[in-house]
Structure formats: structure tokens, C-alpha cells
Amino acid sequence: MATKRGKLIVFEGLDRSGKSTQCARLVEYLRQNGSTDVKHLRFPDRTTPIGQMINNYLAGSSQQEDHVIHLLFSANRWELAQTIESAIAGGTTVVVDRYYYSGCVYSAAKQNPSLDLAWCRHPEIGLPRPDICLFLDINAEDAANRGGYGNERYEKQDMQDRVRGLFGEMRIHEDEKDDIVVIDAGKDIETVEKCVQEAVRVAIERVDSGDRP
Numbered sequence: 001m002a003t004k005r006g007k008l009i010v011f012e013g014l015d016r017s018g019k020s021t022q023c024a025r026l027v028e029y030l031r032q033n034g035s036t037d038v039k040h041l042r043f044p045d046r047t048t049p050i051g052q053m054i055n056n057y058l059a060g061s062s063q064q065e066d067h068v069i070h071l072l073f074s075a076n077r078w079e080l081a082q083t084i085e086s087a088i089a090g091g092t093t094v095v096v097d098r099y100y101y102s103g104c105v106y107s108a109a110k111q112n113p114s115l116d117l118a119w120c121r122h123p124e125i126g127l128p129r130p131d132i133c134l135f136l137d138i139n140a141e142d143a144a145n146r147g148g149y150g151n152e153r154y155e156k157q158d159m160q161d162r163v164r165g166l167f168g169e170m171r172i173h174e175d176e177k178d179d180i181v182v183i184d185a186g187k188d189i190e191t192v193e194k195c196v197q198e199a200v201r202v203a204i205e206r207v208d209s210g211d212r213p
């Protein structure tokens with residue numbers, strides 16, 4: 001029998017919704033219980049030259065025009081597109097902390113009139129499509145109560161409120177609505193973890209049974 005292809009699993013949500021926590025737990029779980037290799041990625045990938053420009057922008061030590069930084073975030077995903085595709089084709093599952101959903105909603109939340117959600121989506125078209133996007137849903141106030149925000153550029157309550165609203169709009173987009181599973185991220189870490197595992201199990205089965213090529 002041919003080797004099963006790997007799956008592309010994405011975590012999304014507001015800052016402090018628990019993405020990095022759940023991403024690490026899922027990677028560990030799949031490594032122990034799954035039958036495939038697992039690659040753990042995060043965007044932005046701050047290790048590349050483009051990623052370092054993004055890091056400086058987020059830290060506030062450099063400025064970028066809104067469209068330019070949007071395209072740099074996108075280019076930072078395209079840098080790894082081939083790596084992701086090859087991994088999946090070779091049977092490795094890829095788990096990603098943020099993807100193009102963040103790319104679109106954070107840029108659109110800036111309320112720049114020539115940078116709406118539709119414009120933001122364009123440079124992302126053609127990137128490997130996730131088999132599942134786990135949207136860790138929490139309101140901005142509860143997220144902020146998990147230790148307060150840091151000093152990065154977008155870690156402000158009004159920005160986070162707009163980001164959450166825009167994540168809602170991404171969810172009803174015809175092309176994407178079946179990819180996204182909403183998880184109540186306000187529950188305790190173990191409860192969220194179980195919900196994630198169950199949603200991932202269903203998504204993996206759907207791919208392996210041929211329901212989703």
C-alpha cells in the first residue's frame with residue numbers, strides 16, 4: 001500500500017488564546033500516538049532574513065508601510081511552502097502555529113482603507129491548504145487576563161477586538177469554512193487539548209478515507 005500523505009494542521013486565534021501551548025501538546029501527542037513523523041512550524045518564522053525584518057517590525061525597532069509588512073508576512077510563508085508540500089507528500093504531518101488566517105486578519109484590523117480582507121487574501125492564494133484549522137476561540141478580555149499583553153506591536157485591546165471580529169469573517173468565507181473548527185479556548189488546558197485531539201482525529205480520518213484528497 002502507498003504511504004499515507006502527511007496532514008497540514010494549523011492553529012489560529014488571538015494572542016494568548018493558547019496556540020503555542022496546544023501546538024506543542026499536539027505535536028507531542030502525535031509523535032507518541034501517530035504513525036507518522038511530525039514537523040512543528042510557526043509563523044512568523046523569525047529565523048530567516050525576512051523573518052528578522054518582521055521581528056524588528058513587531059518589536060517596534062523598525063517601521064514598514066502596511067502593505068509592505070503584509071507582503072513580508074506572506075513571503076515568510078511562501079519561503080516554506082515547498083518544504084511543507086514536500087513534507088506532506090513524503091508522509092510527514094506538519095503542525096503550524098499561525099498561518100494565513102492571522103496574515104489576513106491582523107493586516108485588515110489596521111483599518112487601512114486599501115487593505116481590506118479580500119486584498120489581504122490575494123498573496124496567500126496557492127499556499128498549501130490546511131486539512132484542518134483549529135481556531136482557538138476566546139474573547140480579548142479573557143485572553144488579556146492570562147498575564148497581560150507584552151510589548152509587541154499588535155498586543156493592544158482594541159486591535160485584538162477587531163482581530164477577533166475579522167476571524168469571524170474568515171470563518172464564513174465559502175472557500176474556508178469547512179477547513180475551520182472552532183474550539184472553546186476558555187476552558188482549562190487539558191479540556192482544550194482533548195477537543196483538539198478529537199477534531200484532529202476526525203480530520204485525519206477524513207483525509208485517509210479519501211473524503212478529502
Ligand code: ADP
Pocket residue numbers: 013014015016017018019020021022146147185186187188189190192
Ligand atoms: P498564544 O500562543 O496563543 O499566544 P500561549 O499558549 O502562549 O498562547 O498561552 C498564553 C498564556 O496562557 C500562557 O501563560 C499559558 O500557560 C496560558 N494558557 C494557555 N492555555 C490556557 C488555558 N486553557 N487556560 C488558562 N491558561 C492558559
Ligand code: FDM
Pocket residue numbers: 015043044058073074098099100102103104106107152154155
Ligand atoms: N501576525 C502573524 C501578522 O500580523 N501576520 C501574520 O501573517 C502572522 C503569521 O504577528 F501579533 C502577527 C500576529 C501576532 C504576531 O505573534 C506574532 P506570535 O506571538 O509570534 O504568534
Ligand code: MG
Pocket residue numbers: 019020021097
Ligand atoms: Mg504563541
